[in-house]
Amino acid sequence: MELQLDNLCHAYNDVTVLDRISLRIASGKIVCIVGPSGCGKSTLLRLVGGLERASSGAVLQMGEPPADSINPLTYIFQDFALLPWRTVGGNVSLVLEDHGIQGERAEAIISDVLKRTKLTDFRKALPKQLSGGMKQRVAIARALAVKPAILLMDEPLSALDSQTRELLIDDLIALWVREQFTAIYVTHNLNEAVRLGHSIVVMSRRPGQVRAIVDIDKPLQQRQLGDADLELKQKELWDLMREEALAADQELIRV
Amino acid sequence: MSKQKLQSNVDGASEVVFRGGGFKTVSIPWVGFVVFALLIAFLEWGTRAGWISNLTMPRPSDVFATFVDLWRSGLLWEHLFPSLTRLVVGASIGASAGIGVGVLIGLFSLIRAGLVPLVSAIFPIPKIALLPLFVIWFGIDEASKYALIAFGTFTPTVVATYGAVDNVDRSLIRMGQSFSLTWLSIVRKIVLPGAMPGILSGLRVSLAIAIILLVAAEMLGAEYGIGAYILEAGSLYDLERLFVGVAILSIIGVLVSAAITMIEKHLLSWRT
Numbered sequence: 001m002e003l004q005l006d007n008l009c010h011a012y013n014d015v016t017v018l019d020r021i022s023l024r025i026a027s028g029k030i031v032c033i034v035g036p037s038g039c040g041k042s043t044l045l046r047l048v049g050g051l052e053r054a055s056s057g058a059v060l061q062m063g064e065p066p067a068d069s070i071n072p073l074t075y076i077f078q079d080f081a082l083l084p085w086r087t088v089g090g091n092v093s094l095v096l097e098d099h100g101i102q103g104e105r106a107e108a109i110i111s112d113v114l115k116r117t118k119l120t121d122f123r124k125a126l127p128k129q130l131s132g133g134m135k136q137r138v139a140i141a142r143a144l145a146v147k148p149a150i151l152l153m154d155e156p157l158s159a160l161d162s163q164t165r166e167l168l169i170d171d172l173i174a175l176w177v178r179e180q181f182t183a184i185y186v187t188h189n190l191n192e193a194v195r196l197g198h199s200i201v202v203m204s205r206r207p208g209q210v211r212a213i214v215d216i217d218k219p220l221q222q223r224q225l226g227d228a229d230l231e232l233k234q235k236e237l238w239d240l241m242r243e244e245a246l247a248a249d250q251e252l253i254r255v
Numbered sequence: 256m257s258k259q260k261l262q263s264n265v266d267g268a269s270e271v272v273f274r275g276g277g278f279k280t281v282s283i284p285w286v287g288f289v290v291f292a293l294l295i296a297f298l299e300w301g302t303r304a305g306w307i308s309n310l311t312m313p314r315p316s317d318v319f320a321t322f323v324d325l326w327r328s329g330l331l332w333e334h335l336f337p338s339l340t341r342l343v344v345g346a347s348i349g350a351s352a353g354i355g356v357g358v359l360i361g362l363f364s365l366i367r368a369g370l371v372p373l374v375s376a377i378f379p380i381p382k383i384a385l386l387p388l389f390v391i392w393f394g395i396d397e398a399s400k401y402a403l404i405a406f407g408t409f410t411p412t413v414v415a416t417y418g419a420v421d422n423v424d425r426s427l428i429r430m431g432q433s434f435s436l437t438w439l440s441i442v443r444k445i446v447l448p449g450a451m452p453g454i455l456s457g458l459r460v461s462l463a464i465a466i467i468l469l470v471a472a473e474m475l476g477a478e479y480g481i482g483a484y485i486l487e488a489g490s491l492y493d494l495e496r497l498f499v500g501v502a503i504l505s506i507i508g509v510l511v512s513a514a515i516t517m518i519e520k521h522l523l524s525w526r527t
Contacts, residue, residue: 074433075433085449128525
């Protein structure tokens with residue numbers, strides 16, 4: 001399944017947030033979206049997943065999602081969005097219950113995704129007992145449980161400290177190498193973008209437009225922290241963004 | 256002392272003054288009992304020594320003796336049983352209706368727009384003033400007492416409940432929608448548990464109001480009941496019996512509050 005964003009525009013009242021965004025999300029690739037704060041990248045992600053309605057334009061789904069996909073468009077949120085009153089296992093089972101998956105079938109899925117995210121020993125723990133990195137791994141496990149066709153990640157590592165972030169980047173790469181999932185990955189962190197993105201969409205400040213698309217051909221599993229070529233790409237992205245970021249920073253907030 | 260030591264040992268050095276601390280509640284369980292015990296001991300001493308007249312304050316030991324008499328004669332249960340029944344029936348009706356309406360107000364804008372002004376209009380009415388009305392509607396029997404207690408519990412529960420529903424983390428609801436949970440599942444598994452802390456702390460207030468209204472309801476045409484007992488003692492200026500009645504109400508209040516604390520510990524153990 002692929003996604004096609006077709007001339008997407010969005011406005012809150014009379015403030016235009018997104019302006020004519022057209023993008024194609026190819027299957028099996030991670031597309032990173034970077035941009036200065038307030039450029040509407042999170043809004044864009046909400047439009048793509050159907051949590052918000054675009055003012056004009058459309059998000060088109062090309063082809064059918066795989067038959068075993070329970071929730072084709074699945075989010076991973078910055079604030080984890082775990083139910084604090086459910087255990088790790090309970091948080092995963094929450095998203096299966098409603099799709100009629102219970103008992104042994106649910107059990108098999110839950111233990112599989114917890115194993116893949118190295119959470120098996122923490123199944124009975126409550127979110128309050130977990131560190132930020134662990135919480136986000138629970139959220140990733142929950143997302144994997146519904147076998148998404150496309151993962152929509154909204155700054156998934158932004159609430160974490162830099163060491164934890166580094167560990168989770170490795171985890172995400174390992175997951176992708178195992179089963180080349182499709183993802184839109186919104187971030188303001190350029191290092192995350194060059195580590196995880198097959199292509200990086202740079203957005204301008206509000207009203208958000210696609211300013212450039214930078215492709216990185218180096219395979220994900222060969223990318224390391226501090227790679228010289230990645231540093232160069234990161235520099236290239238920063239040069240594209242610098243003035244926009246500066247201007248965005250000095251704008252008065254009207255929304 | 257250590258500060259001075261440091262100053263004398265190292266030239267020009269002094270320990271940084273500690274200025275953190277405080278502004279943090281810690282649980283000290285026995286202090287409450289000590290306060291009660293001290294107060295009672297003080298009254299006992301004053302009334303025995305004579306500088307508190309028996310007319311202004313009954314002696315605590317006499318009050319206790321009156322309570323023991325009441326217990327021995329079996330009258331305690333004759334008063335307590337109908338009172339507790341009224342409290343349980345009235346408060347259950349009021350609280351469950353209140354939670355129901357509160358959740359509906361929290362979930363539906365139309366119901367909110369229609370009912371919030373009405374609830375605000377009903378809230379400040381002293382429910383005791385409506386007692387004659389309830390007698391006309393429900394008769395002089397138990398039903399009017401239930402209605403008064405229920406009505407008094409209802410409004411604070413509604414206000415607390417819809418406030419609690421409003422405070423449920425929107426990002427959790429959005430998460431539920433993003434996983435295509437049904438509307439009912441989102442309400443049942445996300446909104447209600449998320450509103451539970453607010454609902455329970457609202458119940459603490461509403462149940463205290465229910466106890467106040469219990470006495471008010473029993474002041475009108477009840478032969479038995481703690482309220483009737485207090486009213487009778489009051490009209491005779493029998494301070495010992497008056498205090499026995501009041502103490503029983505206080506104990507009921509403490510027990511209800513302890514019960515809610517236990518429910519909170521059980522249901523809300525997930526809170527940090």
